[in-house]
Amino acid sequence: MTTLNLTKPRFSLRGTEFTLAGIAIVFYAILAATTHGSVLSGGTITAILQFLAVPMMVGLSQMAVLAVGQMNLSVGVLTGFCAMVCAWLMVQVGLPAWLAVICGMLVGAGVGLINGLLVVLTRINGFIVTLATMTIIDGLRYGVHGTATYQGYAPGLVALGRGSILGIPGVFLLAVLVAVAVAVFFRRAALGRQLLASGGNPFAARLSGVSNDRALVIAHLISGLLAGVAGVITVALSGSVNATIGDDLLLPSFAAPIIGGVALVGGVVSVVGTCLAALIIRLVDVAQAQYSINPQWVDLIIGAVVLGAVLITQLRVVRRRRSTSP
Amino acid sequence: MTSFIAEKLVKTFPGVRALDEATLRLESGTVHALLGENGAGKSTLIKIVTGVYQPDAGRIVLADGTEGHFSGPQDAQRAGIGVVHQERNLIPAFSVAENIALQAVPKRFGFVDKTAMRDIARRCLSQLDVQLDIEAQVSTLSVAQMQLVEIAKALAVDSSVLLLDEPTASLTSDEADHLFAVIRRLRAAGKAIVLVSHKLEEVFAIADTVTVLRDGRSVAQAHKLSDYTREQIVDLMVGRAQQVVELDKPAVDPTAKPALELTDVATELGHADISLAVRPGEIVGMYGLVGAGRSELARAVLGLDRITYGTVAVHGKPVRIGSVREALHRYRIGYVTENRKEEGVFTEQPITRNMAVTVWRRLARLGMIRQRDETDLVRTYVDRLGMRISGPTQLAGQLSGGNQQKLSLAKWLAADCDILVIDEPTVGIDVRTKAAFHELIVGLAGSGLAILLITSDLPEMITLADRILVMSEYRIVGEVPNNHRYDPTSQAVIRLIHAAEAVTT
Numbered sequence: 001m002t003t004l005n006l007t008k009p010r011f012s013l014r015g016t017e018f019t020l021a022g023i024a025i026v027f028y029a030i031l032a033a034t035t036h037g038s039v040l041s042g043g044t045i046t047a048i049l050q051f052l053a054v055p056m057m058v059g060l061s062q063m064a065v066l067a068v069g070q071m072n073l074s075v076g077v078l079t080g081f082c083a084m085v086c087a088w089l090m091v092q093v094g095l096p097a098w099l100a101v102i103c104g105m106l107v108g109a110g111v112g113l114i115n116g117l118l119v120v121l122t123r124i125n126g127f128i129v130t131l132a133t134m135t136i137i138d139g140l141r142y143g144v145h146g147t148a149t150y151q152g153y154a155p156g157l158v159a160l161g162r163g164s165i166l167g168i169p170g171v172f173l174l175a176v177l178v179a180v181a182v183a184v185f186f187r188r189a190a191l192g193r194q195l196l197a198s199g200g201n202p203f204a205a206r207l208s209g210v211s212n213d214r215a216l217v218i219a220h221l222i223s224g225l226l227a228g229v230a231g232v233i234t235v236a237l238s239g240s241v242n243a244t245i246g247d248d249l250l251l252p253s254f255a256a257p258i259i260g261g262v263a264l265v266g267g268v269v270s271v272v273g274t275c276l277a278a279l280i281i282r283l284v285d286v287a288q289a290q291y292s293i294n295p296q297w298v299d300l301i302i303g304a305v306v307l308g309a310v311l312i313t314q315l316r317v318v319r320r321r322r323s324t325s326p
Numbered sequence: 327m328t329s330f331i332a333e334k335l336v337k338t339f340p341g342v343r344a345l346d347e348a349t350l351r352l353e354s355g356t357v358h359a360l361l362g363e364n365g366a367g368k369s370t371l372i373k374i375v376t377g378v379y380q381p382d383a384g385r386i387v388l389a390d391g392t393e394g395h396f397s398g399p400q401d402a403q404r405a406g407i408g409v410v411h412q413e414r415n416l417i418p419a420f421s422v423a424e425n426i427a428l429q430a431v432p433k434r435f436g437f438v439d440k441t442a443m444r445d446i447a448r449r450c451l452s453q454l455d456v457q458l459d460i461e462a463q464v465s466t467l468s469v470a471q472m473q474l475v476e477i478a479k480a481l482a483v484d485s486s487v488l489l490l491d492e493p494t495a496s497l498t499s500d501e502a503d504h505l506f507a508v509i510r511r512l513r514a515a516g517k518a519i520v521l522v523s524h525k526l527e528e529v530f531a532i533a534d535t536v537t538v539l540r541d542g543r544s545v546a547q548a549h550k551l552s553d554y555t556r557e558q559i560v561d562l563m564v565g566r567a568q569q570v571v572e573l574d575k576p577a578v579d580p581t582a583k584p585a586l587e588l589t590d591v592a593t594e595l596g597h598a599d600i601s602l603a604v605r606p607g608e609i610v611g612m613y614g615l616v617g618a619g620r621s622e623l624a625r626a627v628l629g630l631d632r633i634t635y636g637t638v639a640v641h642g643k644p645v646r647i648g649s650v651r652e653a654l655h656r657y658r659i660g661y662v663t664e665n666r667k668e669e670g671v672f673t674e675q676p677i678t679r680n681m682a683v684t685v686w687r688r689l690a691r692l693g694m695i696r697q698r699d700e701t702d703l704v705r706t707y708v709d710r711l712g713m714r715i716s717g718p719t720q721l722a723g724q725l726s727g728g729n730q731q732k733l734s735l736a737k738w739l740a741a742d743c744d745i746l747v748i749d750e751p752t753v754g755i756d757v758r759t760k761a762a763f764h765e766l767i768v769g770l771a772g773s774g775l776a777i778l779l780i781t782s783d784l785p786e787m788i789t790l791a792d793r794i795l796v797m798s799e800y801r802i803v804g805e806v807p808n809n810h811r812y813d814p815t816s817q818a819v820i821r822l823i824h825a826a827e828a829v830t831t
Contacts (some may be wrong), residue, residue: 188440190433197417197428204415207399208428268419 016261020276027283035290046169048286050162050237053175054079055278057230058249059256060182063274064222066257067186068199068215069266070126072223074115074134075253080246081141082108082231087150087241090157097154104235105228111137112224116217126216142243151240161236171233178229182222183271195219200267255281255302259309328389329354329518330375330407330487335384337370337542344370346542347384352487352518354389357509359529359551360522362539363563363784363820368522371539372489376409377402389486403429408480409489414472416479418465423447425464426478450478453515454508470501477508488512489520494528495617506532524615526556526824538562560824564784564816572810573768578608578792583642585776586627586659586745591636593626595619597800600636604745604776609767611779611791611808613819619800620780621664624747628653628661640745654684657745660738662731664749664780671730673723677715678704680722680733684741707736711766728759735766746770749780764789788815798826 031039038044058075065072086104089095095103115133119126163170185192197205198215206212230249235241258264259280260273281302288298330352337345345367352358362368373379375386377396386394388405396402402409416425423444424431432442447460456474464472473493480488490509494502509519509532523529529536530551538546538559545562546554554562584603591600597619604610612620625631627638629647637644640657653659672680678700682689689699704718711732715725722733731751738746748767752760767790771777781787787794787808794806796819803826806818 188437190431190436190438193420193424193431193438196419200417200419201415204417205428207415209400209403210428263419267417 017270017272017276020260020273020280024276024280024283027280027287031283031287031290039286039290042167044286046164046167048282049172050169051285052279052282053169053171053233053237054230054249055252055256055282056175056179056275057226057233058253059260059274059278060179060271061223061226061230062253063257063260063262063269063271064182064226065126065219066199066262066264067195067266067269068212068219069202069264070119070216070219071130072112072115072220072253073127073130073250074111074137075223075227076246076249077134077137077141078108078111078224078227078246079230079234079249080243081111081137081144082228083234083241083245084141084144084150084243086232086235087153088144090153091150097157100154101157101232101235104232105225108228108231109221109225112221112227113217115224116220119220120213120216126220141246145243147243149240149242153235157236158239161233162239171237174233178226179271179275182226185222186269186271191218196267196269198266199263251299251302251306252278252281255306258306261313263313264310327354328352330389331387332371332375333385333387335371335374335381337367337374337379337381344542345374345381348539348542348544349547350375350520350537350544351548352520353535353548354486354518355513355516356534357513357519357521357532358548359533359536360520360539361526361529361536361559361563366539366563367542368539370542372409372491372522375402376407376489403483403485406484406486407489408483408485408487410473410476410480410491410493412491412495414469414476416464416472416475418463420464421461422458422464422467422475423460425475426450426460426482428479429483446482447478450481453481453511454478455511456508469496470498470504473497473505474508481512485517487518487520489522491522492524493521494523494525502528526559530556540564556824560817560820564820573765573789575609575768575792576607576772578605580605582606584639585641586778587639587642588627589637589639591626591638592634593623594632594634595622595626595800597623597626600802602778602795602802604778606744606774606776607771608793609771609777609779609791611781611787611794612797613781613784613787613794613823614797615823616782618797620797621749622800623797624661624749624778624780627747628659654741654743655687658741658743659745659747660684660741660743662735662738662746662748662751664753671722671734673721673730675722676719677722677725677733678718681707681737681740684737703740707740710739711736712762726759728763731763732766739770744774745776745778747778747780750782751779752781752783752786760786784816784819785812787819788812794819796822796826798823801826 028039058079061075062072082104085107086100089100089103090097111133115130118124118129122129161171165173186196194210195215195218197208197210198212202212234245256278257274259277261270262268262274284298284301287293288295328351332350334347334349335345336347348367348371350360350371360368360371370379374381377399380397386396388394394405396405417428426447427443432439432446444460451458451460454474454477458471458474464475467475477488493505497505506528509521512519521529521533533551535548536546536551536554536559537544537548540563582605585606587603589601592598600623602610614620622631626633627647629649629652638647639645640659645657647653647657650661681704682695682700685703686695689695701718708715713729713732715729722730725733751767752763764786767777779787779790788810791808794808794815795802796804796806804822806815806822808815
């Protein structure tokens with residue numbers, strides 16, 4: 001047998017994930033030390049995890065389209081729209097909570113499907129298509145109930161949303177379950193692998209019988225569905241919703257996967273990285289509250305970190321090209 | 327046993343008959359070389375056989391006697407035709423095993439059956455007698471390893487025909503030897519292997535039969551390779567009936583100071599020891615196979631890639647050119663690109679803007695450009711180059727290929743360039759326009775421009791150039807003085823290329 005010497009991987013995703021976990025732990029430790037342990041209290045931990053669920057979902061929602069090299073600008077407003085539809089179904093239509101929750105998620109999946117079909121059928125760049133649908137959904141969001149707020153719906157659902165098991169918030173457990181499902185989908189399911197193949201090298205994927213169009217549509221559908229999940233989590237967690245929900249979710253939806261090591265060009269995803277990055281962004285929020293920092297600084301910090309993460313990836317690509325060229 | 331016939335294939339592209347009743351006949355258990363110079367139709371033939379293109383006429387007959395109609399690459403794969411393209415077609419973030427099994431991923435309940443996937447990968451790799459970590463991510467492999475993965479991938483769908491397009495182009499000689507061992511193994515297993523290669527050495531080392539394409543026709547059809555000498559194969563590839571048009575051109579003053587001179591130049595792209603000089607009024611040709619590094623050298627001279635060693639002198643003065651902008655405005659070097667559509671012409675813009683883009687700075691008064699100045703400019707060059715346009719505001723994209731190429735040339739002339747690098751000037755242009763273009767280029771040289779001409783069209787080269795530099799593997803391997811007679815000159819050029827390869831392989 002002839003053996004060709006194998007080179008060691010120059011860069012592995014696992015490295016990014018370990019780094020992120022390390023950053024999260026150090027960050028949390030610093031927070032604990034400088035706030036006289038107030039972030040160690042059960043209440044604070046519960047709050048951190050409760051409000052981590054939605055950022056995790058929107059991050060994974062963005063990750064699903066990044067997997068095929070696309071972007072979805074409508075993630076944030078779609079989350080808000082699904083929340084409004086879900087609340088409207090309970091308050092004004094009178095549907096039982098469980099049915100309203102399912103409908104809220106289906107609305108998300110439906111909008112995602114439309115996004116995907118528009119991208120494939122018109123051949124217009126996904127960025128532009130979702131910019132358009134973002135604007136439309138933004139309007140629809142207000143169409144549901146104007147600027148008014150829905151509240152006092154389905155006490156059972158809200159109790160469930162705010163409940164916890166062994167001190168761990170239910171919504172966080174749900175988010176973890178969904179994240180595991182997404183991870184299994186991309187790691188093991190044939191369909192998930194096809195999405196990644198298409199994102200990694202569309203021409204090679206086509207030669208191997210993978211339909212790139214189908215991959216695009218499915219990625220957008222999953223993205224919409226996860227935004228829907230984020231929407232119903234918001235409904236269950238907050239007890240009252242209005243049309244401003246989702247306004248502040250677009251940047252976090254990109255920040256989590258990009259910091260988490262997901263390739264912007266497609267083909268590489270990291271569920272663990274995305275969730276850890278969402279946690280770090282959450283800790284920045286906590287720090288802002290603890291130290292009473294002007295909230296504007298938070299956006300600045302997160303924006304700078306995203307830019308830094310993209311730059312590091314870019315440098316890696318350049319270096320790898322250098323080292324492989326003759 | 328005949329395992330595959332592609333018979334009398336015809337494929338026409340606008341202005342070009344790429345394949346003209348070419349035939350490829352393959353026997354199982356043999357290695358078949360497919361040879362031909364640049365533009366002979368090899369790529370088109372491969373694309374038809376693998377289902378990427380559909381032929382205009384002709385038929386494909388498979389091993390079982392049925393006719394094959396491939397409406398896409400999948401159909402060809404299903405018919406047992408595997409291919410390893412020149413460019414890599416793997417998913418970088420996937421494991422070796424998953425890449426090998428990608429065309430027929432084993433599934434259980436919608437999930438990838440990893441055990442079955444690994445079995446497929448092991449089976450295919452063991453057919454090649456290759457040991458590779460099937461869990462390794464493809465992006466961590468060397469080029470040679472990736473190539474083996476691609477061959478294994480082609481075997482995963484049970485191919486009886488395997489096409490290898492320039493498989494050794496990026497391999498070291500040890501790696502190539504290993505690849506040949508793999509090819510011999512596959513031949514012994516009864517596969518029909520098609521080897522497309524420019525390297526005659528390796529063709530003679532491994533192939534049993536040969537098909538030679540020239541101008542879209544098969545001039546040797548599945549002949550035994552041992553009946554030929556290398557010289558005879560070269561003669562077949564080059565042909566004898568080429569036309570070279572005589573054009574009147576004043577002789578170049580050999581004592582004149584070179585307009586552009588390169589001495590011992592090396593680049594970050596891998597060029598080494600490049601020395602050449604182009605004098606005013608002279609057309610110096612650079613010939614070589616695709617990938618020899620000619621366009622890349624032009625890019626480096628123009629400041630698009632870095633020159634790491636040696637000197638570039640313009641009119642005798644050593645210069646350091648950092649950007650195309652500097653090349654144009656300071657040293658008056660223009661670059662007529664090979665890729666008109668993407669690099670040479672703004673197709674969605676009117677002719678005026680296309681032509682004036684290089685001289686906006688000169689035309690501008692207080693930062694503004696008067697339309698009349700642009701229109702005057704267009705009138706001048708439309709007359710001078712004999713362009714056919716409907717009006718100065720016609721969109722460049724609406725012009726014919728020849729007129730687009732003239733437009734691309736006009737903007738450099740407008741910029742008063744005295745050195746022009748012209749890259750593949752007549753690709754995709756019909757014969758009549760081509761002749762007009764040749765006269766134009768010779769005329770430009772006659773008026774004192776120094777021209778560095780890159781073309782893969784040998785008759786064109788012999789028509790135009792005063793001297794021909796032959797490039798191979800990023801080096802200049804020789805120079806042929808051009809007497810404008812096709813047979814001796816073309817053979818001298820081709821021999822230089824193959825001699826260079828015999829040394830390096």
